[in-house]
Amino acid sequence: MNLLWLEIYKTFSRWRTYIGFGFIALVVILTEVVMKLSAGEIVHRMMRSLQKDFLVFGNVLNGWFVTAFIMNSLHIHIPFLIALVAGDIVSGEATSGTVRFLLIRPPSRYRIITAKYVTTIFYTAGLVVFLGLMCILPGLALFGSGDLVVHHFGKFGIVFIPEAEIPIRMLVAFVAAIWSMTAVASIAFLFSTLVENSIGPIIGTMAVVVVFLVIGNFPFDFFRSLKPYLFTTYMVFWQQFLDDPIRWQEIVKSAVILGLHSLGLFFIAFGVYARKDIKS
Amino acid sequence: MKKFLLCLFWVSILLLPGVLHAQEDAARILDSLEKKYSSLKDYSADIHVHFDIEGFKAPDMQARLYCKPPDKMKIESKRIFFFPKEGGIFNPSMFNTEDFDVKSLERLTYEGSHAVKLKLTPKKRKQPGPQDFILTIDTDRNLIREINAASAEGREARARVEYGRFSDFDLPTRIELQLDFSFNESMEIKDFGQSPQQAKRVTGQVEITYSNYRVNTGLSDKIFNEPGSSKSRGGSYKGTESN
Numbered sequence: 001m002n003l004l005w006l007e008i009y010k011t012f013s014r015w016r017t018y019i020g021f022g023f024i025a026l027v028v029i030l031t032e033v034v035m036k037l038s039a040g041e042i043v044h045r046m047m048r049s050l051q052k053d054f055l056v057f058g059n060v061l062n063g064w065f066v067t068a069f070i071m072n073s074l075h076i077h078i079p080f081l082i083a084l085v086a087g088d089i090v091s092g093e094a095t096s097g098t099v100r101f102l103l104i105r106p107p108s109r110y111r112i113i114t115a116k117y118v119t120t121i122f123y124t125a126g127l128v129v130f131l132g133l134m135c136i137l138p139g140l141a142l143f144g145s146g147d148l149v150v151h152h153f154g155k156f157g158i159v160f161i162p163e164a165e166i167p168i169r170m171l172v173a174f175v176a177a178i179w180s181m182t183a184v185a186s187i188a189f190l191f192s193t194l195v196e197n198s199i200g201p202i203i204g205t206m207a208v209v210v211v212f213l214v215i216g217n218f219p220f221d222f223f224r225s226l227k228p229y230l231f232t233t234y235m236v237f238w239q240q241f242l243d244d245p246i247r248w249q250e251i252v253k254s255a256v257i258l259g260l261h262s263l264g265l266f267f268i269a270f271g272v273y274a275r276k277d278i279k280s
Numbered sequence: 281m282k283k284f285l286l287c288l289f290w291v292s293i294l295l296l297p298g299v300l301h302a303q304e305d306a307a308r309i310l311d312s313l314e315k316k317y318s319s320l321k322d323y324s325a326d327i328h329v330h331f332d333i334e335g336f337k338a339p340d341m342q343a344r345l346y347c348k349p350p351d352k353m354k355i356e357s358k359r360i361f362f363f364p365k366e367g368g369i370f371n372p373s374m375f376n377t378e379d380f381d382v383k384s385l386e387r388l389t390y391e392g393s394h395a396v397k398l399k400l401t402p403k404k405r406k407q408p409g410p411q412d413f414i415l416t417i418d419t420d421r422n423l424i425r426e427i428n429a430a431s432a433e434g435r436e437a438r439a440r441v442e443y444g445r446f447s448d449f450d451l452p453t454r455i456e457l458q459l460d461f462s463f464n465e466s467m468e469i470k471d472f473g474q475s476p477q478q479a480k481r482v483t484g485q486v487e488i489t490y491s492n493y494r495v496n497t498g499l500s501d502k503i504f505n506e507p508g509s510s511k512s513r514g515g516s517y518k519g520t521e522s523n
Contacts, residue, residue, distance in 0.1 A: 050362070052365075052433075052435070053364065053365055053366075053459065053461055054362045054363060054364055054365055055355070055362070055363045055364075055365055056360070056361075056362055057343070057355045057357055057360065057361040057362075057363070058357060058359055058360035058361050059360065060360055146359065146360060147359050147360045149360060158335075158336060158337065158338060159337045160338040160339060160360070162339065162359075163359070244337045
């Protein structure tokens, strides 16, 4: 436990750790202020297709809607912020020349790598929770509360979630988002155990995420057939909690696939680190 | 050939009074409908809306409707509220001979009563909005029983109206609305223009139940300036209030 706290302390002592938090705070606050200033235009744009046939009354642009909107916009960018810390957590020791000091202490390599992985997950969860709080608290203060109207772009229809159900749905959506981001963190963590500098794992993780996202979204049959095998396909399963009905089967499938990715990547990292020849 | 043209001319002359009479009759029916409700200054009612539309996953919604003919309407709801634009709101002064050209289509029997089908074409066409209305009017009771609204974009709304008697007025207790429209939302991508998407036909039904009427209570114009208000012109309600 002391080892875990030490790792957490070390991680949160680095200024790099706060880049992600700073970026999220800046982007979310900026987005919310802009949304507040151009509320009419945003409501018109999001309701344009519905307003041809329906009159819409009430506070559509509320704090919950803003939260869902920002989550939808940022879920592609959050992996990069996670990679900044997860990609550095093991290789950073080699870069700073502290890896030998670390390994001559009583805790075994297994305990050290496990503590580092748990720290990575802790940071990932912290970043997503911070995003959630940054969206919800100022969102509710600026835009008020109300029912959540989710409009799926490009197809007719809405999902209407009553206000009473939203907090619990948001909570599980954010838990699901943490679960998704854990898979990204695990890739960066594995890359971090493979090399001795931090840039490689960070860029490598970004490359994997970007390439998988691009492949998964190409409108060609060949790429479509690959889609089920890409973990990025399942990363947005948190959106299912803001749908009606909630498709539990798909949620369980996505959660299991992402969980297996995370676990598998961790065990590979575990094996790599256990056999690693420490030279610096 | 000359004889045929002459014959055609005389037939036209003979039929003309009948045609003119039919159009006068249609306008008279519409006028008498407007006259029937001329003393209806305002009304408010609780409305309950049930949606049964593909892809529209909304629960039943309740609100209080305030209406002041000819063009003021307000919805009061603590929650988000969706209301069909065409055919959902009862406004007898919406259909008048000043705004519409009226044409009689046919006489028929509607649920045991004498009825007539009138085609109303707006004198000033507005886009977007309904191009034509076809009303089925119960001429025995002087009531609009069906409203068919069709627009140039292929949108269709068909409302069947059931009435109850409230403070000497026949007012709707239930409106069953059949909607059929095409949905086409193209994605705007900067620098790439709009990506074309195939329009999808969406059909469904909306049931609107009216209850707890309060008629001619002297609603102030001020309440229609508050959020949730909407104004109508030429057949359908326009502006929406969502914030």
